[in-house]
Amino acid sequence: MTNKDRRFPLSLSSVVDKQARNAPADPTRRVATPQTATRNAALNPAQSRPVPAAPMQVERRANPSPQRVAPLVSDSVRKAMVARLVKQGISDTRVLAAMEAVQRHLFIEPGLVAQAYVDASIPIGYHQTISQPYIVARMIEVMRNGGTLTRVLEIGTGCGYQAAVLSLVAKEVYSIERIRPLHELARSNLRPMRIANIRLHYGDGMLGLSQVAPFDGIILAAAGLEVPQALLDQLAVGGRLVAPVGARHQVLQLIERVGKFEWTHTTLEDCHFVPLRAGTV
Ligand code: SAH
Numbered sequence: 264m265t266n267k268d269r270r271f272p273l274s275l276s277s278v279v280d281k282q283a284r285n286a287p288a289d290p291t292r293r294v295a296t297p298q299t300a301t302r303n304a305a306l307n308p309a310q311s312r313p314v315p316a317a318p319m320q321v322e323r324r325a326n327p328s329p330q331r332v333a334p335l336v337s338d339s340v341r342k343a344m345v346a347r348l349v350k351q352g353i354s355d356t357r358v359l360a361a362m363e364a365v366q367r368h369l370f371i372e373p374g375l376v377a378q379a380y381v382d383a384s385i386p387i388g389y390h391q392t393i394s395q396p397y398i399v400a401r402m403i404e405v406m407r408n409g410g411t412l413t414r415v416l417e418i419g420t421g422c423g424y425q426a427a428v429l430s431l432v433a434k435e436v437y438s439i440e441r442i443r444p445l446h447e448l449a450r451s452n453l454r455p456m457r458i459a460n461i462r463l464h465y466g467d468g469m470l471g472l473s474q475v476a477p478f479d480g481i482i483l484a485a486a487g488l489e490v491p492q493a494l495l496d497q498l499a500v501g502g503r504l505v506a507p508v509g510a511r512h513q514v515l516q517l518i519e520r521v522g523k524f525e526w527t528h529t530t531l532e533d534c535h536f537v538p539l540r541a542g543t544v
């Protein structure tokens with residue numbers, strides 16, 4: 264196993280918020296919750312309430328500073344975000360549970376944390392943005408289509424947020440980023456979450472990852488004028504690819520591979536993404 268193909272040991276339960284990571288060591292912060300139980304609870308909204316999961320750690324901090332953002336990043340704010348997603352038409356309960364479980368604020372730089380659960384894209388540096396919660400949920404819901412996802416590929420890791428959400432709905436998640444500092448950012452954001460089933464790659468996602476293809480789901484988090492043929496080829500027959508396509512006017516497209524040499528295209532809705540670019544920087 265190389266550095267670029269690295270496993271994160273299980274689970275979302277040991278998430279530590281960014282402020283805490285920078286704060287003086289506090290042995291009580293890394294609360295030992297039953298990891299698999301928390302992860303399973305994250306997948307099942309009915310079980311999620313009684314589990315003393317990681318988000319509560321924010322509230323448990325001693326001597327809170329005046330700028331504490333607890334009300335903005337608490338469980339209830341994330342629940343409200345999910346309620347909004349339902350109103351916006353997201354209905355896949357597994358996707359909704361994943362959106363509720365992943366602490367979006369931990370992927371956002373401290374100065375912008377107040378916006379973490381607003382339905383907006385947020386800058387992550389290098390002229391890139393983390394997509395708005397609605398579009399993250401929508402793309403995953405369309406890709407999943409109520410089925411089982413074994414191996415999925417994300418093009419455009421960015422800060423790693425969508426990869427974390429995907430890790431709760433798919434067995435294996437591969438994610439490629441072309442901007443090295445963002446690849447490193449995602450790595451450092453995800454490391455404390457100890458998610459076992461995400462592999463991050465630094466490279467040009469337009470080429471896909473032929474060594475692990477085929478994928479039964481592929482998501483592009485950046486818009487090209489068309490979807491690269493390499494990605495269509497790496498989609499399993501029966502697999503679903505969701506991508507923004509276009510330049511100034513972009514639409515979300517669903518591409519299904521219906522045969523060895525046959526793909527169908529469905530246009531879903533307008534969207535706005537950063538551009539898909541070739542090569543690495
Ligand atoms: N899913 C991300 C969204 C990141 S924005 C998140 O949750 O944060 C889109 C990302 O796609 C950017 O980081 C950009 O650098 C990346 N990107 C654009 N073209 C790419 C390519 N050819 N290969 C890999 N990543 C690419």
